[in-house]
Each structure stands twice: as structure tokens, then as C-alpha cells.
Amino acid sequence: MLFLIDQNNNTKPSINLALEEYLLRQLDINHDYFLLYVNEPCIVIGRHQNIFEEVNYPLLRMRGIPVFRRISGGGTVYHDPGNINFSFITRYQKFKFNNYRLFNTPILQALQSLGLPAELNGRNDILINQKKISGNAQFTTHDRMVSHGTLLFSSQLDNIGTLLHASTAGYKSRAIKSVRAPVANISEMLDRSLDLEKFKKTIVQHVFSNQPDMPEYRLSPSDWRNVHSLAEKKYQSWEWNFGESPDFTFQNILKTPAGKIILELEIKKGHLAQIRISGNLSDHLPADISRMLLGVRYHPENILAVLKDLELNSDQENFIDKLFWGNQD
Numbered sequence: 001m002l003f004l005i006d007q008n009n010n011t012k013p014s015i016n017l018a019l020e021e022y023l024l025r026q027l028d029i030n031h032d033y034f035l036l037y038v039n040e041p042c043i044v045i046g047r048h049q050n051i052f053e054e055v056n057y058p059l060l061r062m063r064g065i066p067v068f069r070r071i072s073g074g075g076t077v078y079h080d081p082g083n084i085n086f087s088f089i090t091r092y093q094k095f096k097f098n099n100y101r102l103f104n105t106p107i108l109q110a111l112q113s114l115g116l117p118a119e120l121n122g123r124n125d126i127l128i129n130q131k132k133i134s135g136n137a138q139f140t141t142h143d144r145m146v147s148h149g150t151l152l153f154s155s156q157l158d159n160i161g162t163l164l165h166a167s168t169a170g171y172k173s174r175a176i177k178s179v180r181a182p183v184a185n186i187s188e189m190l191d192r193s194l195d196l197e198k199f200k201k202t203i204v205q206h207v208f209s210n211q212p213d214m215p216e217y218r219l220s221p222s223d224w225r226n227v228h229s230l231a232e233k234k235y236q237s238w239e240w241n242f243g244e245s246p247d248f249t250f251q252n253i254l255k256t257p258a259g260k261i262i263l264e265l266e267i268k269k270g271h272l273a274q275i276r277i278s279g280n281l282s283d284h285l286p287a288d289i290s291r292m293l294l295g296v297r298y299h300p301e302n303i304l305a306v307l308k309d310l311e312l313n314s315d316q317e318n319f320i321d322k323l324f325w326g327n328q329d
């Protein structure tokens with residue numbers, strides 16, 4: 001039997017990501033479950049991706065948009081109240097893994113019932129008129145699996161172009177890279193007026209079309225406490241969201257009146273493992289900055305915290321941002 005998860009209308013990304021993992025690992029796997037939710041603005045990256053290669057992190061910081069890592073692979077996506085997220089949680093069986101058509105058929109049927117020529121391409125994306133409106137990924141653990149995806153209904157598409165764009169080409173790693181594709185909103189392709197809630201109901205109706213009823217699964221207070229604990233300990237943590245990035249290197253060259261300054265970094269487990277700086281820093285920062293920052297988290301707040309005793313002025317802080325994260329334009 002398939003159950004619809006009552007997720008209490010949560011829009012906190014860390015809660016919804018934790019909920020999905022908790023459901024996957026804890027529920028009775030003799031049943032299947034369907035989860036539908038919407039998040040506040042955020043970026044969600046794949047399990048094996050490097051945040052700094054995927055997004056314009058300086059711009060995210062400026063706008064106060066958080067980044068979260070999910071348990072499945074695949075590419076980076078932008079979430080906001082116009083983006084719907086769906087998850088099928090089920091028992092793992094070999095024929096289900098990488099069988100995205102199996103899970104996406106009711107989604108395709110829902111879109112087609114609205115007069116949209118939706119199709120699944122070879123990259124497991126849903127397209128309408130050659131525009132991507134959905135990306136999908138899967139994760140398995142022991143005898144369980146989740147197949148989940150997004151649906152761009154009325155999302156702020158401009159943010160996808162600006163936020164999901166690394167601010168510099170100086171990063172190198174073996175991390176999985178996202179493949180960009182032209183995107184579109186479902187709402188803009190409809191020949192009728194339809195709000196988000198009615199669209200969500202259409203999706204649910206097609207997912208449950210083979211069942212005479214639509215049973216809901218409600219989590220207990222104890223379940224919710226565990227979900228919130230997982231959200232706090234994992235999905236709100238630097239260790240998971242940043243520290244789990246694959247090891248990478250970064251190189252940047254800044255031109256100054258005193259000549260070029262070349263920075264070369266090696267980052268392992270999210271920490272500065274090697275720092276090499278060549279050029280004249282005397283006009284900007286102390287020469288021993290490399291020694292001070294070795295072993296520090298590669299994150300703006302952490303680097304500035306270590307240097308706080310230097311009583312840096314705003315120009316020096318901006319210089320650090322440009323040196324350690326590249327062009328912020």
C-alpha cells in the first residue's frame with residue numbers, strides 16, 4: 001500500500017531533508033510512501049559535489065541563501081516556494097534502481113492531463129517543449145531506496161542562472177559536476193490558470209490513481225523529535241554541508257599596484273591543508289597569513305574569525321574575499 005506523508009506543511013529545508021532520510025531509514029518498508037513538499041529559498045547540492053564549484057557562493061552569502069547537501073547524487077538545484085519536491089520511498093529491488101520511468105510515470109501523466117507534452121529524457125529529466133522542468137536522483141541503503149525529484153512550477157528562474165554559477169574557474173576536483181540545461185516554469189506553459197496548491201493536488205491524484213483511497217501517514221511526536229534532531233545534527237551542520245565536499249584545489253591571481261599575488265590552496269575535508277601565496281602582500285595582509293590559516297575551515301566566517309585579532313579594516317576584508325573566493329561580480 002502507498003501512503004501519503006503528512007509533513008505538517010514544513011518549509012524549512014533542513015527539516016524536509018531530515019524528514020526524507022528519517023522516513024527512508026525508519027518506516028515499515030512493507031509499505032511505500034509518497035512525500036510532497038516545498039522549501040524556502042535555498043540551494044541543494046548532490047552528495048558528491050563541491051559547493052564552491054557549483055554556486056556563486058559570495059552572492060549566496062550576500063543574499064542570505066543557505067546551501068544544503070542531500071544524501072543522493074545528481075546535480076545542484078535551486079529551491080523556492082515555486083518549486084515542488086517529490087519523493088517515492090520504497091523497498092529496494094534491483095529492477096527499481098535507475099528505473100526513473102517507473103517512478104515518474106504518474107508525474108508525466110499528471111502533466112499530460114494538463115495538456116503538457118511532458119517526456120523523460122536520457123538524463124532522467126522531465127522536459128516540456130525541450131525545456132527542463134524536473135530533475136531526478138536516487139539513493140539506496142540496504143533494502144530501502146528513495147527516488148526523488150523537483151518540479152519547477154513558478155520558480156524564480158533568474159536565480160537559477162545567477163546563483164547556480166560558480167564565481168570563478170579556479171577550482172579543480174573530481175567532484176560530480178552539474179550539467180546545465182534550459183529550464184522553464186510549468187505555470188507559464190499552461191493554457192489555463194492554475195495555482196500551486198491545485199497543481200499539487202493533481203500530482204497526488206495521479207500518484208494514487210491505482211488506489212481507491214489515499215491513506216495518510218502521520219508521524220508521532222517522537223518521530224518529529226527525531227527528525228528535528230537529525231536536522232540539527234546533520235543538515236544544519238558545516239561538517240555535512242561543507243566538510244563533505246570532495247577534496248579540491250583552488251588557484252587565484254589578483255593584480256595589485258605592487259604586482260600579481262598568486263594564491264594556491266589545497267582543501268581536504270573542508271579544511272585548508274596547504275596554502276601557497278606568492279607576491280607582495282605587505283600592502284594588504286601580514287606575510288605569515290598562511291601559517292595563521294593552516295587547518296582552518298575553508299569558509300569566509302571561519303577565516304575572518306581567525307584573523308580578527310589583526311583588526312582588519314573593510315578594505316582588507318574585501319581583499320581576503322577576492323583572494324580566497326575569486327571574483328564576486
